Amino acid sequence: MRRVLVLLAVAVFIASLVPIALAQEEDDSVVLRIGDTQNWSSLNPTAGFLFADYEVWNMHYGTLTNKAADDFEVIPGLAESWEASDDGLTYTYTLREGLTWSDGEPLTSDDVVWNITTANEQAWANHYATTINLTAVAIDERTVEITSSVPDPKLPAMDFYLLPKHIWEPIATDDVAVTEYDGLDGVGSGPFVLSEYRDQQSATLVANPSFYGWEGEDPPIDEVILQYFANPDAMVAALLQGELDVINNVPIASVASLEDDPDIQFIVGEQGSFGEIALNGGLAEGQPHPALLDLTVRQAISHGVDRQAIVDDLWLGLVEPQDAINAAADVSKWTPEIPEENRLRYDVNRANQLLDEGGYLDTDDDGIREMPDGTNPIVLRHGVNTDGDLAQPIAELFQGWMAEIGIGVEFSSQDADQLFETIVAGDYDTFFWGWGMFVDPDYMLVNLTESELGNYNDANWTDPRYEELYLQQKVETDEATRIEMVHEMLNIFHDSAIYIVTSPEPELQAYRTDTFEGWVRQPADIGPVIMTQTGASYPLLQPIGAEAEGGDDVNWVLIGGIAAVVVIGGVLIATRRRGTADERE
């Protein structure tokens, strides 16, 4: 009897699972799925600092002006037009007609004024660099006058994230309180606004019907889901299986399998990021090996580094080596060609020659050169950044190359935070790191100035002419002139041989060609399609044909598994009872 009851219970349980397995969400919403290996920090623009945060903000928050996808030129955003004053210091922006926030509240010049004023009062981290010299006055609902206290070549670009005053004003009571807000109100003016956020998992955005870019039409995409993957190989598998539409941070090892798939487009997205082996310029308290203070030694080291090998072995030939650092995302405009006679390309003979001529000889025949007085063998303390994938292989390659020219290399493995402190203290000779770019070159150029010593100047270097040009370019509003200045600065820095640029560091991305079309590369032809400066693709994507539903037969495996366990368990329980009588003593 008991056995029958148990089996009956099991059958009922299994039966109850069937309708659940069969109940699939009938859903014709169009969903764009993005995979990345970067997590979010905070979705509050006054607090967050990770690239994944910027990607959400690029969709969620509109900006007064936008930047063209092909060349970053200033184009209308929330503002449809603007006029400059005679002195070029004041711009009057006219907002588009009928703008509202995604919650229906009107978007007016009051929002703009409040943003600029409060960002300055509270030094909002991601706004301050743009707003620091600005004051704003609302002329009327749609007109706002913004004045800069100094000539600013970035104008009329006004691309800080516009926060809704009616949501943020009660929160921004002081500079600390504003950063402690979680930013999850979901009110924005961009094409998509945040609807759900699960830390370390996913961020979901829904189409904002009041976005001006839809031009009154229905948004072609209903939802955008950004999914975080701790395992890049799993992310690639998800793209190949059709569970994702586009991914960022493709591991090099997966490039071949993506290129083989006819429905997937793999791209190498360059927006100016680069890597470099940096030498200690000597301006911190800790000093480099004295040999490094000699320009010819630095030149020799640069001649000893085989950039082509880095590009071929570590980047599979997907990029080209370059000599100068980049200063901005538009490399073709801001990065100069270094004159042939100044180049420090791979040439072991030349490197050895320079060192021999400088008197750095290997007097004791141990393979390591010494200073001209025969003491102090040249052994470089090289910091290996354990937070990056490339630092380890490049460190090993570097050690091999330096051995060819009689220089020793010792490793010191440190995570990014420790390495940062080591650089500030100056207790190193070389390390490998890199920089990402903004659209305006000032953000990178400032890193090599005296004012950033002890902070972000990881070259520990200055140059008086560079300093002079830096101050000039900062207020030079004629672009052609400014470009010349920046080119001269980058040539000066190149000739100092403090940074040995190893290669560009592009965003490796892949997208399915059978689900969405209209992907936009920013900058044109060579840039990435997502994680770009402005998120140019998102308002322009269109779904291709009908959305395919992901297979749900997997539920059956689980149901079957549970059912099997329950059945077996039930049978075991039912049959086991027989033994009890025998066991009683």
Add this chain to the structure above:
Amino acid sequence: MSGRGRFLTRKVAGSVLTLAFVLVFNFFLFRVVPTDPVASMFRGRGVPQEALDNLRTAFGLDQPILTQFVYFVRETVQGNLGISYQTRQPVWEEIVSRIPATAALVGISAILSALIGTFGGIVAAWRRNTWKDHSITSGTMLFYSMPDFWLGMILLVVFAVVLGWFPVGGIVTAGTNATGLPLLLDQLRHMFLPALTLTLAYLGEYALITRSSLLEVMGEDYLTVARAKGLLDRVVRRRHAVPNALLPVVTLIAINFGFVLSGAIAVESVFSWPGLGKATAEAIRGPDLPMLQGLFLVFSAAVIFFNLVADIAYGYLDPRVEDR
């Protein structure tokens, strides 16, 4: 106070002292290497110095270290673990929100590996030197000797990538609106492979300890007496041998449960499981000092608590332990 009472009080007081020591030690340990979390976090973001200095003040980093310490102790005993540097949200909330994911995955794996491993060890000892013993011992040792993340990657590739039976990562299908039972099933589907990985990886521990403990007991005189009385083999095993052999296993279980919260960072990374292990790895970046202090406080408390439980349980279970 009775002997038992004294015993308990002593143990609990010792645990509290240990936790206090951990608190103080961790505070200074994280600050041994000088760091500048604000500068680290915002490197390459184009943030002017003034804004960075503002943040340093907000984080309390411009105070002398002893002032920071006093503030830290005062706030912690009141239950305020501070604000995370990276998310700017209260550390306590950040940790509590992630506990269920880690506790579910690692807890279930701990229970399953304890149950299956112990059962396997019992069989292996009772059927010593038969094929059952050999297969159980070598099988569990094989899995135990594999790095758990490697085992996880193999399972992921075979069952999720190639066969497509399970998802490739996460705790739920991203962007899902499911609730109730469908949500639970979705979570179970996502938990299957990582739980399988952790269970397989730690079977060996329980199997071997149970086996050797039971083998020791099997040599005891009272078992010979039981058999002489005419009891069936399986009754001897179930009523007389196994309970006495389980004492070390109970201790092992209690100790392993202490480590449940510290999670399994490697397996969490392979399966993109949003747990405390992953949160710790991210907090090291910065470093996010309040988050690290909070996480390690919680981990230490769990370990200390379960050690206390093991201590007390052993005292109750084994009447031979003296109440000193």
